[in-house]
Amino acid sequence: MINIESKIEALKQKCAEANMRLTPQRIEVLKMIASTDTHPDAETVYESVKEVMPFISLDTVYRTLASLEDLGLIFKVDNELPKSRYDADLSPHCHFICVKCGAVYDIFMDSHIEPPKESFKYGEVLQTNLQVKGICHKCKG
Amino acid sequence: MINIESKIEALKQKCAEANMRLTPQRIEVLKMIASTDTHPDAETVYESVKEVMPFISLDTVYRTLASLEDLGLIFKVDNELPKSRYDADLSPHCHFICVKCGAVYDIFMDSHIEPPKESFKYGEVLQTNLQVKGICHKCKG
DNA sequence: TTATTATTAGTAATAATTACTAATAAGGAA
DNA sequence: TTCCTTATTAGTAATTATTACTAATAATAA
Numbered sequence: 001m002i003n004i005e006s007k008i009e010a011l012k013q014k015c016a017e018a019n020m021r022l023t024p025q026r027i028e029v030l031k032m033i034a035s036t037d038t039h040p041d042a043e044t045v046y047e048s049v050k051e052v053m054p055f056i057s058l059d060t061v062y063r064t065l066a067s068l069e070d071l072g073l074i075f076k077v078d079n080e081l082p083k084s085r086y087d088a089d090l091s092p093h094c095h096f097i098c099v100k101c102g103a104v105y106d107i108f109m110d111s112h113i114e115p116p117k118e119s120f121k122y123g124e125v126l127q128t129n130l131q132v133k134g135i136c137h138k139c140k141g
Numbered sequence: 142m143i144n145i146e147s148k149i150e151a152l153k154q155k156c157a158e159a160n161m162r163l164t165p166q167r168i169e170v171l172k173m174i175a176s177t178d179t180h181p182d183a184e185t186v187y188e189s190v191k192e193v194m195p196f197i198s199l200d201t202v203y204r205t206l207a208s209l210e211d212l213g214l215i216f217k218v219d220n221e222l223p224k225s226r227y228d229a230d231l232s233p234h235c236h237f238i239c240v241k242c243g244a245v246y247d248i249f250m251d252s253h254i255e256p257p258k259e260s261f262k263y264g265e266v267l268q269t270n271l272q273v274k275g276i277c278h279k280c281k282g
Numbered sequence: 283t284t285a286t287t288a289t290t291a292g293t294a295a296t297a298a299t300t301a302c303t304a305a306t307a308a309g310g311a312a
Numbered sequence: 313t314t315c316c317t318t319a320t321t322a323g324t325a326a327t328t329a330t331t332a333c334t335a336a337t338a339a340t341a342a
Contacts, residue, residue, distance in 0.1 A: 020319080021307085021309070021318095021320065022308075022309090023307085023319090026320095042298080042299080055322065056321085056322080057322045057323060057324090058299095058323095059299090059301085059321080059323080060321055060322070062298095062299065063320085063321085066300095077221075078219045078220060079221075080217040080218075080219055080220075080225060082330080083298070084221060084298085084299090096260050098263075105263045107257050107263075108259070109257065113271070116273070118249070119248055119275070121246075122237040122275070122277055123237065123275045123276050123278050123280070125237075125275040126275045127275070128273050129272050129274075130254070130269065130270070130271050131269070131272065133268045133270075134260070134264045134268070135265045136263055136264035139264070140264060140265060162288060162289065162338085162339050162340070163339075164288090164290080164338085164339070166289085166290075167289095183329080183330080184329085196290090196292095197290085198293090199292095200290085200292080200293085200330090200332085201291070203330065203331070204331090207331095223298090223328070223329070224328090225330090
């Protein structure tokens with residue numbers, strides 16, 4: 001479970017460092033993503049944040065997601081689905097992705113995965129992550 | 142390096158099994174993907190196949206890619222880039238993906254990756270794959 | 283060879299994301 | 313506090329990737 005307060009605190013710091021403004025839109029979008037483990041897409045974030053901030057635009061959500069990603073506070077879940085899914089949990093974990101309904105489940109691990117040695121042959125490694133694709137119980141039966 | 146002949150042979154068999162027709166479009170699209178290690182996107186496949194088959198349509202390429210994927214002859218490379226990338230190499234390997242230019246490099250491994258035990262909690266596991274994201278030498282400078 | 287019907291070419295439509303612009307508001311300076 | 317600068321936003325238009333539609337074509341089996 002993510003500590004929302006410390007997440008907002010991190011946003012405050014990162015914004016200051018990057019000369020970016022701490023706007024209510026950024027706070028709400030980050031809050032929303034950090035308070036769920038469903039790895040929502042942009043549209044879902046939009047619908048959810050609209051409940052507390054009715055005039056937010058979808059464009060702002062997309063821009064904010066990109067900003068938060070640039071600041072290293074959230075990241076996109078690698079998938080081959082049409083919509084991007086977002087995650088605010090930076091602890092070591094990977095994802096089970098249902099290829100049928102698109103559900104994304106966390107699989108927590110003791111430590112981050114080491115990249116295969118050969119990786120460094122191709123450039124600077126930023127991140128290594130594991131994807132487990134399958135069919136979730138709900139879709140199965 | 143993929144053996145194109147055996148790949149086409151597999152297509153022939155799979156098509157027969159699935160009651161699908163062995164069309165020149167399917168052969169050419171599969172040939173194209175199997176003969177490169179660049180993991181092309183649909184547009185690139187289209188441009189390339191057009192050279193030998195000038196009247197093929199982009200729609201056919203998309204449909205064919207989906208069919209070949211259904212037959213288990215190719216698969217999409219998981220990424221968070223706007224375009225889907227395709228791979229015909231089914232041997233154990235993962236990918237280095239440059240987050241800047243989108244280049245995809247193969248990292249070959251001795252065996253397929255075992256899914257974490259927790260994976261099975263969420264459903265039936267179909268595939269496990271590792272992604273290494275970074276910045277390739279070319280983009281680095 | 284012929285008949286059946288899966289598949290295709292060409293194009294229109296959709297879905298997700300990004301770009302544009304005038305208005306707004308965050309945050310530093312006075 | 314108040315004012316200024318300019319990053320950010322809302323609203324909407326545009327773009328990009330992908331999918332759907334339809335009449336024409338061609339792969340396979342009889």
